[in-house]
Amino acid sequence: MILVTAATAPVGREIVDQLTAAGHPVRALTRDAENTGLPATTDIVVGDLADPESLAIAMRGVSTVFLLAVVPGFAPAFLAAAKEAGVRRIVFQSSGSVDDTAAEQPHAVAAFHHDIERQLRESGLEWTMLRLELSAANPIQWAFDVPGQVRAGDVVRGPYAQAAGAPIHPADFAAIAVEALTDDTHAGRTYPVTGPQSLTHAEQIALLAEALDRPLRYEELPVEQARTAMGPHAPADVLLDDWARHLDRPAPITDTIETITGRPGRTYAQWAADYRGDFLSR
Template identity: 45%
Template sequence: MILVIGATAHFGRQTVETLADAGRQVRALSRDPERAGLPEGVEVARGDLTDPSTLGPALHGVTELLLVLPYGLDARPLLERARQAGVRHVVFLSSGAVVDSADRQPDVIAAYHAQVEREIRATGLGWTFLRLFFPAINSLAWAMQLRGGNVVSGPYASAAASVVHERDVAEAAAAVLGSPEHAGRVYELTGPQSLTQIEQVEALGLALGRELRFEEVADQAVRQQLSQFMDADFVRALLDLMAATVGKPAALNDSIERLTGHPARPYAQWAEDHLADFR
């Protein structure tokens, strides 16, 4: 039995669907099972990550665990419950910002994910880490702007990323769950191409049949705006990561193809798959 934690978020939901389509035994954790909206036939267990005492029924009989955690959550109580319940293998969707050789991680995003990785290792359970930098779903943040025009405004127009389709992440996670040969391994997941934000907006425009353009705005203004409703250290880390990629093509690898058996989906495919989100 596989338990997916974070099952109603993008990556968790897609993984649940992928596992269910393959006929795998999968259970999804949700605070509100009646509103989870997961595929028919998927077992949905009630539980709250902020109250580990509620997780017992969800963990019963589970041997594999996929963790898609909200930033900042203390994972230790959950991991201890999983160990006690007999879970044997934990797959964690981590961050590409983690630097293995660093005595101190470069920012709060890397530090949080590195901490969870250490805590998973400390359980003595089998583990696999899937590290992801810039998922394609970040582009959904542009939808509101594009409802009022054809311009996307943001910092760092030339910031480059190898954006990854969430379906590829889900299929990679499904491939390592239940496969002992992946235990103790770290996979960095990338898309098939390095694209600047300008190029992403152009590709999205082609899919929508609209002439879209990216208009760069001052970094400081964006930092101040985002910090009004997001953790300031998180905003700083996110924008610093973007700034570091300006003028530098993103690194590419074949991890997704090796895990799933097919090449990573291009950003143009992601745009086609999400047309409804921009209309």
């Protein structure tokens, strides 16, 4: 049995779908079991990383776990439950901001993930770290609610029109995770993960406009205005600093998708076409 945390988030859902399609038994940890939209064969457990009792239930009979963590302080109880249940390996969605050579991590996001990585390494369990580069997490979309902006009109407002990112399609990240969850050769490995293209914010919105057949345009906000316009859960300083660093250089690109899965990564245009429905009026 493979346990997927955050199973109804875009990546978690893709992992569940791909594991199920490959014939693996899957358990999904989610806060709400109603209307999950997950495959009918999925064993759904209601719980939360902050709830040790639910973790103990979710871990029973599980061999490997995909871990997406946003809850501070969860790791000791999570790892204790995993060891008690006989879990062999954790595949962790970490951050590409983690710096293995630094005495102090560059910011809070890196420090949070670095600490979880440390605890995983010290746990005695097998582990695989999938370090998703910040620029690959498609942050302009969720930090500035681009779907909501597009449903409201043809102007997408955000900072740094020429800042480059390398967004990864959730299905590609999921495919890497599935390989790591099902193939023991990935134990003890750390993989940097990005999408296959370096594209500026303006270029991303132009490709989205093509997919939607809409005259969308990107309007650059001053930095301080952008800071206040960001969603409440977005790490504003971290994102703005990262975008500023990529104003005059391409975003980092890795070959991890193709190396691990044997297939090239999906383009941003493919992502825009696949998620077209998110931008349509409701």
